[in-house]
Amino acid sequence: MSDDADPRSAALGTEGLSKHFGGIVAVDEVDLAVESGELRAIIGPNGAGKTTLFNVVTHALAPTSGSVYLDGEDVTDVPQERRPHLGLARSFQSNELFAELSVLENVRVIAQTAADGTFSFSLLGDGRAVRADEARDILARVGLSEHAETEAKNLSHGDQRRLGIAMAIATEPSVLLLDEPTSGMGPGESRETVELVQSLQDDLGLTVLMIEHDMEIVLSVSDRITVLNRGSVLATGTPDEIQGDDDVQDAYLGGVREEL
Amino acid sequence: MSTSSSRTLGLDRLSAGGAAVWGAIALLLLVALAVEPGLFVDQFVGGLVYGMTLVLIALGLSIILGLLGIVNFAHGALFMLGAYFTYQLMALWGLPFWVALVVAPLLVGLVGVLMERLVLQWLYDEPPLAGLLAAFGIALMIQEATRAIWGDTPLSVATPAVLAQSADLAVTTVARIRLFSVVVAALVVLGVYLLIERTDFGLSVRAGVQDREMAGFLGIDMPRRFVLMFFLGAVIAGIGGVLQGTAVGMSPTMGQQYIIITFVVVVVGGIGSLFGSVVAGLLIGEAVFLTPLVLRSLADVTGVGALAVPGIGGLVPYLVMILVLLVRPRGLYGQEGFME
Amino acid sequence: MPKITRRRALEGLGAAGIAGLAGCSSGPGGEGSGSGGTTTGSTGPMEITLGLFTPNSGAFAPWGPSLETGTRLAIQDLENELDVSVGLEVYDTKTDPSGALDAMKRAVTADGIDFAQGGINSSVCTKIGTWASDNNVSYIGQGASDSLRGEACQPFMYMVYQTNHMMATTIGREMADTTDNWYVLYADYVWGHNAEQVVTSAVEENGATVVGKDATPFPNDDYTQYINNVANSDADGVALLIPGPDASRAVKQMRNQGLTDITIGAQMLEDMVFWGLDHEAAAMVDIASMGWVNTIDGVGDFNDRVAEAGELDPFVRHAKSYTSADQHVRAAVRAGSTRAEDIREELEGHEVQSAAKDIHGGGEMYWRACDHELVSPVFSATAREASAMQDDPYKQWFDVTDTTPGDDVVRSCEETGCTL
Known part of the structure; x- marks a missing residue:
């Protein structure tokens, strides 16, 4: 079982994507074809190469071989600093926030960079006002309006994750990558976050690629699921297909269920 | 973990001992005000004026230190160049003061840009000592070049007629050139504040101050910002130089002389905090002007003549620094961990 | 060794x-x-x-x-x-x-x-x-x-x-002759402290009063607070017992601050330090003791x-x-x-x-x-009016007003403490 579609025509595609660290193969010939508007979960045991796959897709790490496509365009060699303009965004980790800027400013700095307006000196210029409004809209969307003026470092863990998502959205992406958006959250908070992700997907028409451990969440929200094992794709399919897949059961799901 | 208290002078943390210190200072000031009201007002205004001069010089240093992490020892030399360019423009080329006030700082800004492009930009990722030493070397080169070009003798320019007299402020008289300096300094402070806090550019700079690498990943062109901020820091030093040169005169040692007190201001204010530099400059200005008066009043009231230590004025900035650092090792508004 | x-x-x-x-x-x-x-x-x-x-x-x-x-x-x-x-x-x-x-x-x-x-x-x-x-x-x-x-x-x-003593004694006498109430600004190091003592005693021996004094840091370029002290005192004269370049700054600042009608006395003045200044500021110096000046006959x-x-x-x-x-x-x-x-x-x-x-x-x-x-004789001098200052072929800004024979102001051999 695998992606049937052509990676070169998907919203986000990879073809033979590999990453080697010396002799260790962390990502091994991965082919993905995530369709526009799809919410795709990536699951797999610890060490399966999920985060490395994200890093290679976002070019935080250069791939050893293979290609990455966005809407059919080969973006494998686009350097890191031009990526925000491609429409591919990854949620910001808590150590990637500007700790002493306010929540609003964190979003604004991303929004203005996306709009290429960082050299604007005008105090009340239209562009700036629009971007500030835009930043407030995004904060409202993720439920952080009341914390707009709080310094990012003073937010709760869950709110920092939400801010990370808000910042990713501020780049106006078409594809959003989320690396365990609910980790460290209680059940209530996790549910809110999942609802947030779904609403973003629906309202903004985002394509979402999400690493997630919590199988309950994965099975309930994903359109399709890709299972990674030892760096390579073990299976891809709808939640039902994955649940019914014997290989996956043997290699992975059973173990996880025991853990849970 | 630092909380918002770092923005409120840490008053909430101050113990009863701290409150006693503030109370004692207020009491001493009241004694001085009661003993010599006229002089107190004169010195208070004088301290404000002097403090703003310090602010103007410290601001550029603070910007460059906060953003680039470079201890720009050459800042004093840039300040001095502002004064000597004024001399060149006014005394040698006969241009009016107002032209010098605009042109000299821009020239200093250019020198700053050259410094940054030719030398300092290569040292951002080196240990801080490398930048400090390089800047120190540049300071010496500028100073010796100044000697070679304009000579060793202290020089001055004629204060423009409209600023050459005193201004009557009802409660006291102040040299107009000084008052003008205060206005310019206040405008510069306001301008820097608006630029940093209220523009897109300023926001991207602040983001860069916090995490240069991250800002780079976002696609913010930090090197261009560094050049621009260095230019700005140098221009502000140049403005200080024009005003100081016009009010007092210039000599090749003025840079050296001022860089020390400027560091005191930045350290007292807290490294990385522009607002801190402003507060510290005013605090030290007032302390320098009011401490001798307070001591003398105290000596009058108590009859203990020894309290009126002669020549205490020169020591005051350092005493203020010691006091502040004892209570708050990071300075008034500094980031946690910078100095502790 | x-x-x-x-x-x-x-x-x-x-x-x-x-x-x-x-x-x-x-x-x-x-x-x-x-x-x-x-x-x-x-x-x-x-x-x-x-x-x-x-x-x-x-x-x-x-x-x-x-x-x-x-x-x-x-x-x-x-x-x-x-x-x-x-x-x-x-x-x-x-x-x-x-x-x-x-x-x-x-x-x-x-x-x-x-x-x-x-x-x-x-x-x-x-x-x-x-x-x-x-x-x-x-x-x-x-x-x-x-x-x-x-x-x-x-x-x-x-x-x-x-010597410092000769210069200070000479200026102290001149000061007392010129006006009655003096404020003394002296540099806060040995030279300045000595000068202050000598000038104060010379002023008082000659019937005038020192109404206030301040030790100023050395070097120093902002004299505002000391000028404030002078302006708030009863002094009608101020003695500058500070090194030349600083004295020239102090004079310029007094002028900028509007303290123009006060008598300024300067001890051991070397006119060269004023040459970087404008004429008007230098012209404010009323009396100065000098070791030599280029207008001596x-x-x-x-x-x-x-x-x-x-x-x-x-x-x-x-x-x-x-x-x-x-x-x-x-x-x-x-x-x-x-x-x-x-x-x-x-x-x-x-x-x-x-x-x-x-x-x-x-x-x-x-x-x-x-x-x-x-x-040697000690020279008392006063600054010319700004318009009368000569710049070419060389600067002449000060005129000699009096010459005091060295023997009148030198310390006696016993006072020096030197045992040659």
């Missing part, structure tokens, strides 16, 4: 041959005077190598070139008039006692200078003068500090600049010759350097020797009769034996 220097070694060869040996050992360019010559007469002109110590770098660097110009002018005159050939070696004191001392050691042991002169600030003079005396080298300095002719005096050290063509040399316009350091070289060489010629003992014998009690006396206006000048002070 006794050091065997080359000079000591030379001394060991015997006193009789010293003059000739000194000739032999004169610096680069010295013409050979015949080996083992014992008298100057038998081998043509007497050859002398003079070591000049001048601040060509450091805080007093602006003064540096003037010492050399003054010295060279004296050498020209001496060589014209006397059968003598004087070689000049110039050393940079860096305005720093230890730097100056290194230079002095090098000059004596490696370059073989016959005697030394120069040095402006008292700490440099003390350091090199003490070492020179310990090593039997005659030295004439230009420090004004009283200790140089007091507790720090040396058997072979002499000073040509009028009898200066003759000295001003023109200094101006021709082209570094600084003629001021006190030119005259004092001229006087040092003039007196030192003449003493050596009279003695027929450059030995420190012989020069001392010639200088002590000697009354100056040369051109050095003329450029000082012709008043009595003599070398006092008890402290090695060149007792």
Whole structure:
């Protein structure tokens, strides 16, 4: 079982994507074809190469071989600093926030960079006002309006994750990558976050690629699921297909269920 | 973990001992005000004026230190160049003061840009000592070049007629050139504040101050910002130089002389905090002007003549620094961990 | 810690041959005077190598070139008039006692200078003068500090600049004559504290009052708070007992602050420090005590010759350097020797009769034996109106108002604390 579609025509595609660290193969010939508007979960045991796959897709790490496509365009060699303009965004980790800027400013700095307006000196210029409004809209969307003026470092863990998502959205992406958006959250908070992700997907028409451990969440929200094992794709399919897949059961799901 | 208290002078943390210190200072000031009201007002205004001069010089240093992490020892030399360019423009080329006030700082800004492009930009990722030493070397080169070009003798320019007299402020008289300096300094402070806090550019700079690498990943062109901020820091030093040169005169040692007190201001204010530099400059200005008066009043009231230590004025900035650092090792508004 | 220097070694060869040996050992360019010559007469002109110590770098660097110009002018005159050939070696004191001392050691042991002169600030003079005396080298300095002719005096050290005490006493008297209530600003270091004591007592002895005083940091460029103190006092005069460049700043700031109708007195003023200022600020100085000023009657063509040399316009350091070289060489010629003992014998009690006396206006000048002070007149001067200040061919901004004979203001031998 695998992606049937052509990676070169998907919203986000990879073809033979590999990453080697010396002799260790962390990502091994991965082919993905995530369709526009799809919410795709990536699951797999610890060490399966999920985060490395994200890093290679976002070019935080250069791939050893293979290609990455966005809407059919080969973006494998686009350097890191031009990526925000491609429409591919990854949620910001808590150590990637500007700790002493306010929540609003964190979003604004991303929004203005996306709009290429960082050299604007005008105090009340239209562009700036629009971007500030835009930043407030995004904060409202993720439920952080009341914390707009709080310094990012003073937010709760869950709110920092939400801010990370808000910042990713501020780049106006078409594809959003989320690396365990609910980790460290209680059940209530996790549910809110999942609802947030779904609403973003629906309202903004985002394509979402999400690493997630919590199988309950994965099975309930994903359109399709890709299972990674030892760096390579073990299976891809709808939640039902994955649940019914014997290989996956043997290699992975059973173990996880025991853990849970 | 630092909380918002770092923005409120840490008053909430101050113990009863701290409150006693503030109370004692207020009491001493009241004694001085009661003993010599006229002089107190004169010195208070004088301290404000002097403090703003310090602010103007410290601001550029603070910007460059906060953003680039470079201890720009050459800042004093840039300040001095502002004064000597004024001399060149006014005394040698006969241009009016107002032209010098605009042109000299821009020239200093250019020198700053050259410094940054030719030398300092290569040292951002080196240990801080490398930048400090390089800047120190540049300071010496500028100073010796100044000697070679304009000579060793202290020089001055004629204060423009409209600023050459005193201004009557009802409660006291102040040299107009000084008052003008205060206005310019206040405008510069306001301008820097608006630029940093209220523009897109300023926001991207602040983001860069916090995490240069991250800002780079976002696609913010930090090197261009560094050049621009260095230019700005140098221009502000140049403005200080024009005003100081016009009010007092210039000599090749003025840079050296001022860089020390400027560091005191930045350290007292807290490294990385522009607002801190402003507060510290005013605090030290007032302390320098009011401490001798307070001591003398105290000596009058108590009859203990020894309290009126002669020549205490020169020591005051350092005493203020010691006091502040004892209570708050990071300075008034500094980031946690910078100095502790 | 006794050091065997080359000079000591030379001394060991015997006193009789010293003059000739000194000739032999004169610096680069010295013409050979015949080996083992014992008298100057038998081998043509007497050859002398003079070591000049001048601040060509450091805080007093602006003064540096003037010492050399003054010295060279004296050498020209001496060589014209006397059968003598004087070689000049110039050393940079860096305005720093230890730097100056290194230079002095090098000059004596490696370059073989016959005697030394120069040095402006008292700490440099003390350091090199003490070492020179310990090593039997005659030295004439230009420090004004009283200790140089007091507790720090040396058997072979002499000073040509009028003392701090003489200058302060003179200005104190003038101040008391001018107006009644004075405010004193003095530099917060030894020189300033001494001056303050002397001026205050001179003012009070002459019937006026010191209504307030402030020690000001050194160096300092913002005098606002002290000017505020003056303005809030009952003073109608302010005495500036602070170093020249700072004094010029203080005057400019008083003018900017509107304190223009107050009488300004300045102690030991060297007009050169005002030359970077505008005329109007300098014109505010009402009375000043000076060691020399280029408007003294009898200066003759000295001003023109200094101006021709082209570094600084003629001021006190030119005259004092001229006087040092003039007196030192003449003493050596009279003695027929450059030995420190012989020069001392010639200088002590000697009354100056040369051109050095003329450029000082012709008043009595003599070398006092008890402290090695060149007792000279002290000049009181006042700044000209801005419009009357001359800038070409050289600056003349101050006029002499009074000349006080040195004996009137010099400390008595007992007061100096020097036991020569």
